[in-house]
Amino acid sequence: MxxxxxxxxxxxxxxxxxxxxxxxxxxxxxxxxxxxxxxxxxNPLRVRFKGVPAYEPTEKWQLTGRYVPFEQPRDVTVGAAVEGLEHVYESPGRVEFEAGGVALALTVFNGQTPGALFALFVDETSGVTTYAANRSLAIDAPAGDGTVVLDFNRATNLVCAYTDHATCPLPPRENHLPVAVEAGEKIPYERVTTS
Known part of the structure; x- marks a missing residue:
C-alpha cells in the first residue's frame, strides 16, 4: 500500500x-x-500485561491541602524520560499540605478538565517500591476557599514506567518529596528484576 x-x-x-x-x-x-x-x-508487553501492583488503599494518604495560585501562571520547564528532551507546562500555582507532620508543597499543572490540576512527583519510595522517574497525581478543582484533596492512593505511573520508548515528563525539582508516599501504583511487574 x-x-x-x-x-x-x-x-x-x-x-x-x-x-x-x-x-x-x-x-x-x-x-x-x-x-x-x-x-x-x-507486542508481548501488551499481550501479556498482568495489571499494575499498588499499595493497599488507606485513609492515611487521603490528605487535605490548600491550593495557592501564583499571581500569574508560570511556564515550568521539566526534563523528560528521553535524554535531551524537555517539556514545558503551564503552572497556575502550588498545593501546600502536610504528611506525617512534615510541611510539603507541590507545583501543580492544569488538568484535563477545567479547574482540575495534576502534579508530577517522586518521593522516598521512588526507585525502591515505586517507579524511579515519576508518578502523577490528579487533583480535582479546588473548592472556593482553595481546599483540595490529594488522594495519593490514586497516584499513577506514566507510560515510561512500562516502556523505554516513552517521552514522559519528569517532575520539577521542587516536587521531590522528602517522605515515603506508600500509596498508589508501584513498579510495574515487567520492570521488577528477579535474581
Missing amino acids: TGRYGFGVLGERSGIDAGAGDAVIEVARRGGFDIVRPRHPE
Whole structure:
C-alpha cells in the first residue's frame, strides 16, 4: 500500500495514530519535536500485561491541602524520560499540605478538565517500591476557599514506567518529596528484576 497523507500542524503533547492493516504508527509532538513511534498491537508487553501492583488503599494518604495560585501562571520547564528532551507546562500555582507532620508543597499543572490540576512527583519510595522517574497525581478543582484533596492512593505511573520508548515528563525539582508516599501504583511487574 502506498500513498501520502498530510497530518497538518500538531499541537504540543498531541498525536494521531495512523494505521494500515495491522501496522500502527503514532505521529506526535513532544518537547517541540515531531516524532514518529511504531505501535505493535501484538507486542508481548501488551499481550501479556498482568495489571499494575499498588499499595493497599488507606485513609492515611487521603490528605487535605490548600491550593495557592501564583499571581500569574508560570511556564515550568521539566526534563523528560528521553535524554535531551524537555517539556514545558503551564503552572497556575502550588498545593501546600502536610504528611506525617512534615510541611510539603507541590507545583501543580492544569488538568484535563477545567479547574482540575495534576502534579508530577517522586518521593522516598521512588526507585525502591515505586517507579524511579515519576508518578502523577490528579487533583480535582479546588473548592472556593482553595481546599483540595490529594488522594495519593490514586497516584499513577506514566507510560515510561512500562516502556523505554516513552517521552514522559519528569517532575520539577521542587516536587521531590522528602517522605515515603506508600500509596498508589508501584513498579510495574515487567520492570521488577528477579535474581
